[in-house]
Amino acid sequence: MEQEAQAGPAVSPEAFADMLARSSRALWCLAAAVLGRSDGAEDVVQEAALTALGKLEDLVRADGFEAWMGQIVRFTALNARRRRDHHRSGELTPAAEPVAQPSPPESPAQAVIAPDGTLQEDQEAFDDHVQAALATLDDVPRACLLLKVVAELGYKEISKLLDVPEGTAMSHVHRARLRLRERLTGVPGSLDSGRVGS
Amino acid sequence: MSNEQRVDRVIDEAIKRRFAPPDLDAVVQHVRAHGQRPRRWWWGWRAAAAAVLILVLVAWWIWLDDGTGPSEPSDGTQAEIVIEEVPISEAGSQLGCGMVNDWSAVAQRPPQAWIPFPVCSTENFASMTKKTLGCVVSVDESCRPTVPVRDKLKPSMLSFTARRGDDVVIVYLVPSAEDAIPTLPASNVRCWRRAVGPVVAYEVSDLPEPFVLPSLTVPQ
DSSP: OOOOOOOSSOOOHHHHHHHHHHHHHHHHHHHHHHHTSSTTHHHHHHHHHHHHHTTGGGOOOGGGHHHHHHHHHHHHHHHHHHHHHHHHHTOSSOOSSOOOOOOOOSSGGGOSBOTTSOBSSOHHHHHHHHHHHHHTSOHHHHHHHHHHHTSOOOHHHHHHHHTSOHHHHHHHHHHHHHHHHHHHHOOOSOOTTOOOOO | OOHHHHHHHHHHHHHHHHTOOOOOHHHHHHHHHHHTSOSSHHHHHHHHHHHHHHHHHHHHHHHHHHTOSOOOOSSTTGGGOOEEEEOOOSSOOSOTTSOOTTHHHHHSOOOGGGOSOOBOOHHHHHHHHHHHHSSOOBOOGGGOBBSOBOTTSOTTOEEEEEEETTEEEEEEEEEGGGOOOOOOOSSSOEEEEEEETTEEEEEEESSSSOSSGGGOBOOO
């Protein structure tokens, strides 16, 4: 997602669309991270892009696109999440498609994945547990992890998109992984003690 | 590979399955198409309003230029132009207002030898009317007068000729205080009269309608 610097007084709608095309995958991951799910992330990206399109005069330099657009996507996703939560709180019946929120394992006996990486249950159930564990993270660490794992961004690009220092992005990813490992294996702390294989 | 790395890889695969980005080309295309529209919805209305305004102004200008539109009265009488045709009397042989006695000869169709006529400039005509009648009289450019003729007329009267194509008309201007409707000998000519502010104008020609009188004005 490295953007070529297009320094200039303004960004045309066409140039904006080009930058959006290059960053759309990362922006989608950011929206999904804030929402906590993939549903609705595409709508958030589109809404954010249209909002940004109407404020192009605020984007003075093209090389500031990531931070500027990332902020708009985050705000848009937060608003969408609040609307969703508000809508749910007003419902008398459960949501049609509730997000799976299984309780994370509390001990190795309840672990959904063995310390050596072997799944203790079927993949679908494991994926539900991973998503539930992700939901326990704060927005920014979750976004850092998704951008690293799904969008396969480098820490420098993540730091631009989230407007945080590169070291902070790295730390967020590290802590998020640790947190997920703990919750899914039921083993607190590092697992480095049990190396297997060559 | 460590256990930690194995677990991370399994978790990463699960994350990728649950958060697989869709094809976002449609979103980009939608934004691209939206970017080609006017950035502000009211810009279109502004443009439409400006276009309508321009059309109205152009139509107004054409209407005025055509001469059919309203014009600002330059004197108190222009808005109420009253031109009356003076009957030709067989009995009369003189102009009661003191025009030349041999009017009958003048009243005949002017000889073609008068053509071409030297055209009086607007400034000269205004100066002449001011000097002779005591007020400036203007006439439309389309019927610019030839050199004013004052021979044998009263000092306070002015006459001039004007051309409409090959036709020639004779116009007499006289102060209202000295006006007396003339009588003309029977002929193929016609005579019209119009009061323009402090001046009374007569137009004599064989045209079916007055040519110069409608355009005479006395600026305030």
